[in-house]
Amino acid sequence: MSLRFGITLTALTLLCILASVWSISAGAVQISTAEIINTLFNLDGPKQEYIINRSRLPRTLLALVTGGALALSGAIIQALLRNPLASPKIIGINSGAALAVLLGTLFFPDIALRWLPVIAAIGAIAVAVFIFALAELRPISPARLALVGIAVGFTCDAGVDYILVTASTYEFSAPLVWLTGSLWARGWSHLNAVWPALIALSALCLLLSFRLDLIRLGAAQATGLGMNVRLERLILLGLATLLAALSVSVVGVLGFVGLMSPHIARKLVGGVHRGMLPVAMLTGMLLVVLADATGRVILPPIEVSAGILTAIFGAPFFIFILLTSRSEDET
Amino acid sequence: MSIVLKNINAGYKGFRLKEISLKIETGSFTALIGPNGCGKSTLLKTIARILPTAGGAVEIAGKNIKSERTKAVARKVAVLPQHPVVPPGISVQQLVGYGRAPHQNLLGFKTAKDHEMIEHALKTVSLIDLRHKLVAELSGGQRQRAFVAMSIAQDTPYLLFDEPTSFLDIRYQYEVLDLLRDLNNKGRTCVVVLHDIAQAARYATDLVVMKDGAIHSRGTPKTVITPQTVEQVYEIKARVYQDPVSNTAVVSPL
Numbered sequence: 001m002s003l004r005f006g007i008t009l010t011a012l013t014l015l016c017i018l019a020s021v022w023s024i025s026a027g028a029v030q031i032s033t034a035e036i037i038n039t040l041f042n043l044d045g046p047k048q049e050y051i052i053n054r055s056r057l058p059r060t061l062l063a064l065v066t067g068g069a070l071a072l073s074g075a076i077i078q079a080l081l082r083n084p085l086a087s088p089k090i091i092g093i094n095s096g097a098a099l100a101v102l103l104g105t106l107f108f109p110d111i112a113l114r115w116l117p118v119i120a121a122i123g124a125i126a127v128a129v130f131i132f133a134l135a136e137l138r139p140i141s142p143a144r145l146a147l148v149g150i151a152v153g154f155t156c157d158a159g160v161d162y163i164l165v166t167a168s169t170y171e172f173s174a175p176l177v178w179l180t181g182s183l184w185a186r187g188w189s190h191l192n193a194v195w196p197a198l199i200a201l202s203a204l205c206l207l208l209s210f211r212l213d214l215i216r217l218g219a220a221q222a223t224g225l226g227m228n229v230r231l232e233r234l235i236l237l238g239l240a241t242l243l244a245a246l247s248v249s250v251v252g253v254l255g256f257v258g259l260m261s262p263h264i265a266r267k268l269v270g271g272v273h274r275g276m277l278p279v280a281m282l283t284g285m286l287l288v289v290l291a292d293a294t295g296r297v298i299l300p301p302i303e304v305s306a307g308i309l310t311a312i313f314g315a316p317f318f319i320f321i322l323l324t325s326r327s328e329d330e331t
Numbered sequence: 332m333s334i335v336l337k338n339i340n341a342g343y344k345g346f347r348l349k350e351i352s353l354k355i356e357t358g359s360f361t362a363l364i365g366p367n368g369c370g371k372s373t374l375l376k377t378i379a380r381i382l383p384t385a386g387g388a389v390e391i392a393g394k395n396i397k398s399e400r401t402k403a404v405a406r407k408v409a410v411l412p413q414h415p416v417v418p419p420g421i422s423v424q425q426l427v428g429y430g431r432a433p434h435q436n437l438l439g440f441k442t443a444k445d446h447e448m449i450e451h452a453l454k455t456v457s458l459i460d461l462r463h464k465l466v467a468e469l470s471g472g473q474r475q476r477a478f479v480a481m482s483i484a485q486d487t488p489y490l491l492f493d494e495p496t497s498f499l500d501i502r503y504q505y506e507v508l509d510l511l512r513d514l515n516n517k518g519r520t521c522v523v524v525l526h527d528i529a530q531a532a533r534y535a536t537d538l539v540v541m542k543d544g545a546i547h548s549r550g551t552p553k554t555v556i557t558p559q560t561v562e563q564v565y566e567i568k569a570r571v572y573q574d575p576v577s578n579t580a581v582v583s584p585l
């Protein structure tokens with residue numbers, strides 16, 4: 001595994017760098033690689049400081065951190081629920097965050113940007129607490145837990161739809177774009193609102209990968225192996241919730257990344273989380289950067305949301321993976 | 332060193348164990364038997380602290396498991412649940428490696444001793460050649476052996492198994508039971524929930540017969556398995572005779 005892991009990790013890292021360079025160069029104004037290098041490293045020669053520094057660089061960085069965070073969140077939730085179909089979107093965390101942000105902007109139209117991640121986190125945590133309080137009160141199977149999450153997610157989505165329909169004024173067209181999962185008009189302020197927390201939480205996730213392996217064996221076996229299942233489940237769920245919520249607060253509901261990246265990673269390097277998590281994270285980063293950049297070049301000057309593109313490109317690939325994988329996901 | 336249960340009260344809504352007290356002798360192969368719903372699995376889960384106790388105490392080697400860190404308990408007792416979860420994309424060797432968790436820190440990096448124990452466990456269950464195969468691709472019998480190997484790698488004096496032979500065909504049932512007997516002969520105390528009375532009689536040194544959440548009787552298979560016990564516990568009339576191969580009790584319903 002270690003050689004395979006090394007090759008995969010290197011390849012994905014290179015792909016992420018290439019995709020990022022492309023993402024900075026692509027758009028209504030095409031920027032050459034030389035100009036990008038000159039600008040980023042402050043060399044002599046032609047530069048494109050305004051577009052790169054004000055728009056595409058922060059946007060690309062934001063795509064990287066949120067893509068990685070959503071992928072990690074999905075991997076954690078799939079392990080916790082022992083369900084390959086689970087993701088932060090499926091169990092309602094993303095929708096909870098989205099509803100909270102929408103309510104926040106509805107009631108406090110002048111709210112500062114830096115509060116949006118906090119509001120999103122509150123909404124997501126409310127959903128997570130609700131779902132897992134149920135699990136604590138009555139022992140229910142992970143499959144049912146996922147169904148409860150789906151129901152809660154639909155309820156939140158209904159709230160989102162209601163707000164959008166009833167308050168469809170000019171100022172609500174921006175949330176509409178945001179909700180589809182878009183990096184449109186994202187800048188340093190958005191990046192600065194989330195990156196320190198996202199990087200810290202992602203690092204913590206990677207550190208705790210072994211615990212995910214154990215909890216993946218089911219509560220009984222994990223207890224038998226000396227794990228404090230209730231406490232660690234809570235910590236891991238908290239991590240997954242915050243990662244997803246902070247991402248949603250700035251880039252909207254990029255639902256598919258969290259579902260798909262762990263599957264791709266498992267296919268590439270196997271199911272041991274120490275190898276799988278970093279690969280899933282890089283896959284998520286790559287997917288979102290590619291989706292965002294592609295969205296800028298296909299119909300300029302119109303931008304197609306990254307969320308739409310991850311679904312369009314990801315879904316066929318995802319179906320292919322599910323059809324070609326063996327019985328290993330059946331438990 | 333033994334497992335002592337004192338007035339255990341545990342269970343689920345609608346079913347509870349009735350103040351069970353029991354001493355499991357060190358070095359024994361103790362089989363828990365009884366009809367469906369008698370509480371044998373519940374009792375095993377309680378000993379393994381998978382189910383919390385509402386009253387009473389479980390003492391392992393003189394210490395109440397509630398007062399100990401769960402990781403410390405995991406260095407004394409290994410558990411194999413009835414339906415082990417097969418994780419996707421995990422090889423046999425990786426699965427067996429999880430058995431080392433109680434001996435590792437939070438991050439789970441393995442030492443030379445860990446690798447040695449994993450190797451030993453894989454050899455014990457004869458899966459050394461299949462070590463890199465995915466657990467999900469194994470046959471039922473191989474899969475169960477892989478989980479047994481995980482318990483072996485945990486390197487504990489006590490092994491608790493909940494119906495390790497269920498859903499296996501006859502060859503693999505006896506394969507797994509022989510494996511447990513070997514482990515028992517090497518000094519590990521085995522506590523095993525079994526469905527089949529004949530298998531329990533054949534392999535166990537000590538039988539605990541349960542009914543309705545309480546212990547009906549206990550002792551060696553010879554003394555416990557009688558037509559009277561079978562009638563009282565399983566509510567069927569049966570003849571008990573000696574199996575000519577193993578010279579242990581076999582039950583035939585009349």
